[in-house]
Amino acid sequence: MGKRNILLLEPNYKNKYPPIGLMKLATYHRKLGDNVVFYKGDLNKFVLEDICCQLIDKISEIDNTINWNNYRNDIIQYIYRGIRAIKFELISKSQYSLALDNWFEHYKNQYRKGEYFHQPKWDRICITTLFTFHWKITIETIEFAKKIVKDINELKVGGVLATVLSNEVESKTGIKPHNGLLDKAGVLDDNEIIIDNLPLDYSILEEIDYKYSENNAYYGYLTRGCIRKCSFCAVPKLEPKFHEFISIKNQIKKASKTYGEKRNLLLLDNNVLASDCFPEIIKEIKEIGYTKDSKYIEPNQLDISIKNLKSGFNDRAFIRKSYNLLHQLLSKLQGDRQQHLYNMMESLSLLSINTSSKENILAIYPEVKELYEKHRNKTPKKRYVDFNQGVDARLLVKDEKKMMLLSEIPINPLRIAFDNMKYEKIYVKAVELAAKYGIKQLSNYLLYNEQDQPIELYQRLKINVDLCETLGINIYSFPMKFHPINGNEWYANRNFIGKHWNRKFLRAIQTILNATKGKIGKGKSFFYEAFGHDEDEFFKLLYMPETYILFRFFFKDMGYTDRWWEEFNNFSSKDLFIVKTIIEKNDFSNIENLSCSSSIKAFLRNHYLISREEIKNPESKIFKEKLNYDLKKNA
Numbered sequence: 001m002g003k004r005n006i007l008l009l010e011p012n013y014k015n016k017y018p019p020i021g022l023m024k025l026a027t028y029h030r031k032l033g034d035n036v037v038f039y040k041g042d043l044n045k046f047v048l049e050d051i052c053c054q055l056i057d058k059i060s061e062i063d064n065t066i067n068w069n070n071y072r073n074d075i076i077q078y079i080y081r082g083i084r085a086i087k088f089e090l091i092s093k094s095q096y097s098l099a100l101d102n103w104f105e106h107y108k109n110q111y112r113k114g115e116y117f118h119q120p121k122w123d124r125i126c127i128t129t130l131f132t133f134h135w136k137i138t139i140e141t142i143e144f145a146k147k148i149v150k151d152i153n154e155l156k157v158g159g160v161l162a163t164v165l166s167n168e169v170e171s172k173t174g175i176k177p178h179n180g181l182l183d184k185a186g187v188l189d190d191n192e193i194i195i196d197n198l199p200l201d202y203s204i205l206e207e208i209d210y211k212y213s214e215n216n217a218y219y220g221y222l223t224r225g226c227i228r229k230c231s232f233c234a235v236p237k238l239e240p241k242f243h244e245f246i247s248i249k250n251q252i253k254k255a256s257k258t259y260g261e262k263r264n265l266l267l268l269d270n271n272v273l274a275s276d277c278f279p280e281i282i283k284e285i286k287e288i289g290y291t292k293d294s295k296y297i298e299p300n301q302l303d304i305s306i307k308n309l310k311s312g313f314n315d316r317a318f319i320r321k322s323y324n325l326l327h328q329l330l331s332k333l334q335g336d337r338q339q340h341l342y343n344m345m346e347s348l349s350l351l352s353i354n355t356s357s358k359e360n361i362l363a364i365y366p367e368v369k370e371l372y373e374k375h376r377n378k379t380p381k382k383r384y385v386d387f388n389q390g391v392d393a394r395l396l397v398k399d400e401k402k403m404m405l406l407s408e409i410p411i412n413p414l415r416i417a418f419d420n421m422k423y424e425k426i427y428v429k430a431v432e433l434a435a436k437y438g439i440k441q442l443s444n445y446l447l448y449n450e451q452d453q454p455i456e457l458y459q460r461l462k463i464n465v466d467l468c469e470t471l472g473i474n475i476y477s478f479p480m481k482f483h484p485i486n487g488n489e490w491y492a493n494r495n496f497i498g499k500h501w502n503r504k505f506l507r508a509i510q511t512i513l514n515a516t517k518g519k520i521g522k523g524k525s526f527f528y529e530a531f532g533h534d535e536d537e538f539f540k541l542l543y544m545p546e547t548y549i550l551f552r553f554f555f556k557d558m559g560y561t562d563r564w565w566e567e568f569n570n571f572s573s574k575d576l577f578i579v580k581t582i583i584e585k586n587d588f589s590n591i592e593n594l595s596c597s598s599s600i601k602a603f604l605r606n607h608y609l610i611s612r613e614e615i616k617n618p619e620s621k622i623f624k625e626k627l628n629y630d631l632k633k634n635a
């Protein structure tokens with residue numbers, strides 16, 4: 001089989017963790033000698049840049065006396081906008097302008113007339129997928145990929161969404177997704193390689209502008225699957241078989257050798273405590289280098305990048321990485337030293353990523369090697385282990401030894417789920433055990449909008465705040481809105497409303513969470529301010545106009561909130577029922593046509609029509625009022 005062009009795509013949604021499946025696929029295809037490219041971002045931009053690269057390669061063959069990369073921005077502009085004057089200026093730099101003209105025209109048409117799609121370049125495209133509520137962007141990505149792959153049968157779609165909504169994806173796009181893991185030999189080609197067992201290719205993460213929030217960690221699984229079958233969870237479908245222990249020691253060793261040591265260990269196990277091999281798992285984590293007080297000193301990243309550039313391993317990634325490191329160094333220097341490096345980088349066209357070449361990076365390296373070593377950060381930092389899918393409180397409580405074992409590694413944070421008030425006793429016991437064994441940083445996803453009552457969210461948050469105070473620990477609570485993963489039309493968006501929830505309550509929680517950046521830490525006063533001092537106040541917040549929640553102090557201090565609350569409580573019980581029913585729908589667009597009394601309409605008009613836009617509009621009365629208020633506050 002000849003060298004194939006392989007494109008790995010992640011749809012352009014925001015996510016915290018890198019696409020592990022694609023990282024394995026990168027290793028797989030590199031092993032087979034293929035040319036591998038990873039992309040996450042604007043797909044039109046990707047095509048534009050790809051066409052630009054092809055044009056530069058072509059014109060460099062014709063005239064290599066000019067470094068065409070220096071004109072990359074102009075070339076992109078020409079391809080994108082087709083302005084002749086740009087082209088004439090570019091080709092007039094060369095004595096072969098006539099020959100160049102044809103190729104400029106050819107590649108402009110590739111983009112502007114869509115000819116790129118008539119002669120697709122990619123032999124295979126692999127797309128990963130994630131949450132079902134990313135349905136729209138996922139389908140758009142698949143549709144786009146269909147246009148740039150040579151053979152539609154070589155468009156491979158896998159991952160969470162593709163597995164749980166396999167039929168829906170197929171009927172929408174005509175592409176039959178791969179379900180579950182790539183854990184059998186010969187899944188993609190006729191060979192004996194099991195892709196799921198391959199080490200991760202961390203280099204692909206350097207190829208894109210997008211930065212995953214946890215980007216200095218080894219990623220891995222020590223177990224696969226789960227012993228339980230929770231209705232809202234995709235794991236039983238994705239990984240139906242529970243594997244007790246998968247050693248990662250060798251993979252980590254290899255990754256360190258190629259990419260340098262990573263600081264943290266991020267483990268994506270679904271239910272690691274369910275493994276009978278848990279003591280061996282902890283032993284391996286310690287052997288890898290994650291003991292209680294282990295420290296990390298970042299290796300020399302420039303040396304690593306250069307080593308990889310020299311060996312020809314993913315130039316696309318390591319040119320970008322070296323470029324970024326050189327610029328970091330430049331920003332650390334001062335005075336003459338900075339000027340000297342700047343001049344060197346300028347003369348080698350290393351001031352822009354567009355013009356940076358492998359040859360010039362290798363050329364500058366001997367000059368900056370020592371300087372980089374001198375200025376790089378060598379401060380020892382604590383290392384952490386994070387089972388980012390959380391651990392099962394029921395199993396912790398059943399066997400205290402598991403908590404003891406967890407406390408022997410630098411776990412931070414310990415994530416324990418608290419999905420329902422019915423697990424209160426178990427959850428509290430698990431947190432107490434964590435504190436007993438000295439684990440002080442905890443994190444907690446709180447599922448809401450499923451079968452739960454709204455008040456249970458408040459109760460669970462309050463339990464966490466109280467536990468922080470009594471046990472002297474930190475629990476960061478992350479309320480997570482439930483979205484069904486299949487079964488009805490809700491999977492494709494975020495509009496699902498749980499049995500005991502309504503539009504207004506969900507909006508209120510979202511508004512509060514926007515102000516707290518999605519997490520609630522320790523500190524009672526902060527919690528009370530955000531969610532109310534008691535359950536009654538929490539309910540008051542749920543019915544409160546959105547802008548009153550958002551600009552809490554302004555509306556409170558200006559008396560709006562009190563007036564609203566007084567009027568709300570002055571309704572007769574019959575009217576209050578009507579008012580609540582209207583508010584819960586969270587639609588105030590047509591108040592005049594509602595079938596209710598004029599006093600209810602006036603109440604809604606006065607309080608629920610003050611929008612965020614109105615507060616931002618300099619012409620509005622409320623804007624001026626808020627401006628005066630803010631000025632007085634800041635005086």
Ligand code: SF4
Nearest residue numbers: 226228230233235270
């Ligand atoms: S215990 Fe966790 S991983 Fe296992 S099925 Fe339930 S939610 Fe999914």
